Amino acid sequence: MVATKALDFYLPEELNASLPPEKRGLRRDHVRMMVLDRTTGEIKHDRFFHLANYLQAGDLVILNNSRTIPAVLHAEWRRNTIQLAPKVEVRLARRRGEDTWDALVVANPVNAGDILQFPFELAATVIGEKENSPLKIIQFTKKGPDLFNIIYALGEPVRYEYIEQPWDLDYYQTVFASHPGSVEMPSAGRAFSWELLFKLMRKDIQVEYIQLHTGLSYLLDDQWHQTPEENEEEYQISEQTMERILQTKASGKRVIAVGTTVVRALETAAKNGSLSGMTNLYIDQHYPLKMADGIITGLHEPKASHLDMLSAFVSEKHLLQAYDQAIESRYLWHEFGDMNLIL
Incomplete structure (x- = not known):
């Protein structure tokens, strides 16, 4: 992969996941997982079902329980x-x-x-x-x-051009989704199964939920490119969850955000002191993260603003090297694709 500019790269078309994992003969929690060390840039390859091996007792995993609507x-x-x-x-x-x-x-x-x-x-x-x-x-x-x-x-779920045929709304839901409002699936949580969540809890890894309702990311015309500042999204965090976050950080354990939506909600709350409202927060390599110590996310397309957010966790150099390896290793992209753990 040759980076033509920061966070731009060539993604072969065949690495766009056009089928849900279940239609590829995989359980949702058995997709692949690339593990990236924030500090050293070291890369490991595994399966998402082994997530607990990379977390410690007392760590806190935060999921977005917004439910996808057929928009x-x-x-x-x-x-x-x-x-x-x-x-x-x-x-x-x-x-x-x-x-x-x-x-x-x-x-x-x-x-x-x-x-x-x-x-x-x-x-x-x-x-x-x-x-x-x-x-x-x-x-x-x-x-x-x-x-x-x-x-x-x-309605029908929003479907982009790399998804070749329509899939039922169930394929666009996380197993724990409970509050309708997301126009596109908060897809970083898709790979979780109840079995995996219980496995985390048995290892004393904490699990909490917030809501951020995702907006429409693509307006069907490249003339209209929405910046994160233009994409306002509604979020809500309970007082109990925020208390748990602050306790976890005070005890020296890590807060792991599942998805860019969770990072956006948590960092907005930290910045403006409000546990609910609208956010148009833009996070990039210069943004000092106050809440999230790690992120579980999918693989993002070239030039996506999500990549800017990831560069707040890990240097652009290490991120591009990891994406290079993901392409060589034939990882799959987008909402039905593989996962990336950055710790």
């Missing part, structure tokens, strides 16, 4: 009484309120006042747009659990 919907597009299109795609991007979402309406030009008519007597009105973004603000005729129930009945 791709289809609607009839109307203006006044005129039907402009019988079927347009509507991708939910971020929840603003009980009945209001940012959404990508794949039609042009969509104006304020336009109506999106869905089945099950559900409709939404376009009430505004996000500045410097193709996202529209839409208000549904239902709200809260009633709205979520219809979204689950109508």
Whole structure:
């Protein structure tokens, strides 16, 4: 792998995981795991099921229990009484309120006042747009659990071009997901099974949960590249969990964040003192991490902002060397791919 610039590299197309592990004959917790030492850059290769071998009693693993919603919907597009299109795609991007979402309406030009008519007597009105973004603000005729129930009945999971065929929503859930709201799966937690979680607990490795609802990362047009600062996400951390984090750090043990979403939520709370709210925190190599001592994550595509965050844990040089090895060793990328433990 030749780095053409920092955190850019060539990823062969065949290393994009297009099938869930279960469809490749693997249990979800038996995907491969590359272990990277933060200090020395030393690399080990293993299976995710052996995670407990790399953690110590008293360490704290923090998971994101946000549940993936099927965020791709289809609607009839109307203006006044005129039907402009019988079927347009509507991708939910971020929840603003009980009945209001940012959404990508794949039609042009969509104006304020336009109506999106869905089945099950559900409709939404376009009430505004996000500045410097193709996202529209839409208000549904239902709200809260009633709205979520219809979204689950109508929608499909967001699927990117490397996933060649549709998979049921279950494949886009972590086993512990409990709070609906993520537009894309918080995929770092996908490789965990209940068996592995119990194995960690039997070794006195602590497990806690937070929520961060992930937004839509790709707006279907390279012209619209969302920076982390533009991608606001809603998070919530309980007082009990924060207490456990502070106790763990005070006792000299490590806090291991499962996914960039968890790092973002924890470091936001540390920075602004608020256990819930919105975050647009951007973390890179210059950011002094206060909460996370290690991260469990997937493998990220070239130039992804997630790679900038990883460089807060480990030097860009060691990170690129590790990715070089991952490519040579034929690791698989993206939400159905292999895992990376950085400690």
